[in-house]
Amino acid sequence: MNDGPFFKLDDVSVSYGPIEALRHVTLEVHEGEVVCLIGANGAGKSTTLMTISGILKPKAGRKYFDGEDITTLPPDKVVARGIVQVPEGRRIFPRMSVAENLEMGLFARGEGDARRRLEHVFGLFPVLAERRGQRGGTLSGGEQQMLATARGLMATPRLLLLDEPSLGLAPQYVEAIFETLRRINAEGITIFLVEQNAAMALEVASRGYVMETGNVVLADTSAKLRADDGVRKAYLGEA
Numbered sequence: 001m002n003d004g005p006f007f008k009l010d011d012v013s014v015s016y017g018p019i020e021a022l023r024h025v026t027l028e029v030h031e032g033e034v035v036c037l038i039g040a041n042g043a044g045k046s047t048t049l050m051t052i053s054g055i056l057k058p059k060a061g062r063k064y065f066d067g068e069d070i071t072t073l074p075p076d077k078v079v080a081r082g083i084v085q086v087p088e089g090r091r092i093f094p095r096m097s098v099a100e101n102l103e104m105g106l107f108a109r110g111e112g113d114a115r116r117r118l119e120h121v122f123g124l125f126p127v128l129a130e131r132r133g134q135r136g137g138t139l140s141g142g143e144q145q146m147l148a149t150a151r152g153l154m155a156t157p158r159l160l161l162l163d164e165p166s167l168g169l170a171p172q173y174v175e176a177i178f179e180t181l182r183r184i185n186a187e188g189i190t191i192f193l194v195e196q197n198a199a200m201a202l203e204v205a206s207r208g209y210v211m212e213t214g215n216v217v218l219a220d221t222s223a224k225l226r227a228d229d230g231v232r233k234a235y236l237g238e239a
Helices: 045-053 075-081 098-104 114-124 126-130 141-154 171-186 198-204 222-227 229-235
Strands: 007-016 019-029 034-038 060-065 083-086 159-163 190-194 207-212 215-221
Touching: 007 045, 019 034, 019 045, 019 060, 019 215, 034 045, 034 198, 045 075, 045 083, 045 159, 045 190, 075 083, 083 141, 098 114, 098 141, 114 126, 114 141, 114 171, 126 141, 141 159, 141 171, 171 190, 171 198, 198 222, 207 222, 215 222, 222 229
Parallel strands: 034 190, 034 207, 083 159, 159 190
Antiparallel strands: 007 019, 007 060, 207 215
């Protein structure tokens, strides 16, 4: 059994050509936690997730998951280990039905227990069960986010990466999505959350990191970050 962090980025730097997007980023997530990463647009949050997923390769530093160095693993091997990303903007298949979209989540980690997994996500998102035959593109934005999250859960993640799940959603859907994240975490799934809605992110997470221009500038418990004057002014809209 691994006694260290469940997941860790260790002094990771990432570049897009000559542009350095992440600079010596170190962060860790412990098993069973919800940890959030907050910051302004362009701070490097999505780049961090794509680096964890293996879509982007670090130019320096290492990545570790459950005691294994996964720095050089391609995305499919990262998913096979149990790290599953729900991308920003949902990216569902609009012409496919809800059920077909969910079936796409099976390919990453095999189709064993497909019926059980389907029943599980329908229990979390009852509206998807009601609309299983409906095309994904005809769902509302909130329902599409539910579908994208449910598709990720079909891959039986051990570490679920969420990129801006509340982006563009009506307030009632934001509340519903975050309540479901609490339920998912209570079932034992570790969550790393990138979110511009810092107030909601810090409410659901136990710990958080603040990123500015590719650097982690703050790391603390959610309670202490909420009390930090700089965080309150920059990200919580408080004077």
